[in-house]
Amino acid sequence: MTPATASELRDRPLGPEARMMGAYLTVALVALFGGVVTGLLQALDHAGINLYPWVSPFIKSYYHGLTVHGVLNVLVWTTFFICGFLPYLTARALERPLARRRLGWATFWLMTAGLALAAIPIMGNAATVMFTFYPPLKAHWAFYVGLTLVVAGTWLVALNLVLTYRAWRRDHPARRTPLPAFMSLVAFVMWTIASLGLAAEMLFLLIPWSLGLVAGTDALLARSLFWFTGHPIVYFWLLPAYVSWYTLAPRQAGGKLFSDPLARTSFLLFLVLSTPLGFHHQYTDPGIHRGWKLLHAFLTFAVFFPSLLTFFNVTASLESGARARGGKGWIAWFGKLPWGDPSLAAQVLAMLLFTLGGAGGLINASYNLNLVVHNSAWIPGHLHLTVGTAVTLTFMGITYWLVPTLCGRALLGRRLALAQVWLWFVGMAIFSHAMHQLGLMGAPRRTMLGAAPYVQPEWAATMRWVGVGGSILFVSSLLYFVVIGGTLLASRRPAPAPPEFAEALSGPDHSPLVLDRWRPWLVLAAVLIAIAYGPTLVRLATTTPLITPGLRVW
């Protein structure tokens, strides 16, 4: 099939995947809005400005707001965006609709209903347990049940993708899976495996406990199951951003993907390595043998490797674009990227900050250095570079072509969009640097520092920079919503064609066939998980007394 021309695309009625994408995106954007408002409150608190009394009808405390912030940003904004975006791209890449359209819509409504159920206790201050919901903090049962329904929905998205892929495979037995579809499948298959920990925690521990069916719980077992999912969830957020970096951004930059086989290799490594390393979040937890923690530390360094492959491959691809546009030199070509395109600029700036986030991640992952930063403000400093920028700014960049495509109208306010993107970059650089620094000085995370009696005089200047950076981020977010809202409501020009998928310099047919097989990689993943987690989880599950009572500390 030849690619459609711009006018064909404009005249083509919206496909069902596009409408579904629009539905998921709507929920995602509402969540992001709530997420950035609560973020501003936190950042201003750190700068000594307490706005909580002003929002007290909605947000009862710093910790209530922090729960809303974490849940809306990293659980809702990301998940809903991804569940719309990857099926949408897959349908485009395979040039066929999703296998089960009705299932697709049922999934969306299941997830939205789950979210609504969880939102009731969250907003009502009956689930102020933050997005990690560690017991013995105990939330209302509707919080756990609602989030579990959202997770069940993601499995149905995965099922729909697999069925779609199988139907495509029947029609094309000898072809290599198109890269965007392959990557989307890997992301959802990886997530399905990884989310089993969370599902077990919910179904066997938290839901029965919150319903009063069992008397107590077990903090260590719950945390271990949580982090079984909680580390790989970061790849569930990141891989969709990588999908855009690999399959669309090179084309947006005017170049080609450097290597398709290398891209597949990196994703398969993520499939195998993402899950068996969650103990790096539990280095300080008693009750897990240090030998297993050390193994998880090594595996964490191993999963850094596919990220390095990504860095190399994506940079080389962008470079091919910049050189085609006349870029020269070792570094200077960077300036020749099409910086006037807000969609690409957002993604390249997201990549830049992500390199710093990746370097910081190595510190978090180190068994010994982790002790310096553990539970300090460094950690949110880090995660705003990763999920808060690499993922969020990339998704924003994607919406700069996606929203016009969905609504058929050109982006309104291209300059404003560029300003938004740069403000996020500058605001985040300031915010995140200040948070990292505060952490190194010993300031804790998850703390209303504005009310803490132990704040040290030397933290004060840095705390103000948190407020400055956070405010710039908030302004950037407002511009973002203005551009998106303006495009939907006021744009009168027709939308240009969406970016095509990038061709590859070294194409899929250069890749060994094993890179298009599933079984060996799934077996390898299962074996590694069994080794890394099996003994500890079996011991914890078979010896737990389940006697810890729940606490409501808020």
Ligand code: HEM
């Ligand atoms: C206007 C933009 C934002 C601002 C000003 C902001 C500010 C903050 C601050 C100050 C904290 C630290 C709270 C504490 O440790 O006590 C925090 C935590 C956090 N932020 Fe943001 N944030 C913003 C956007 C985002 C985005 C876009 C994401 C992810 C997509 C995100 C994810 C998180 C997470 C996961 C935490 C940790 C929550 C916890 O510890 O339970 N934030 N944010």
Ligand SMILES: [Cu+2]
């Ligand atoms: Cu982790």
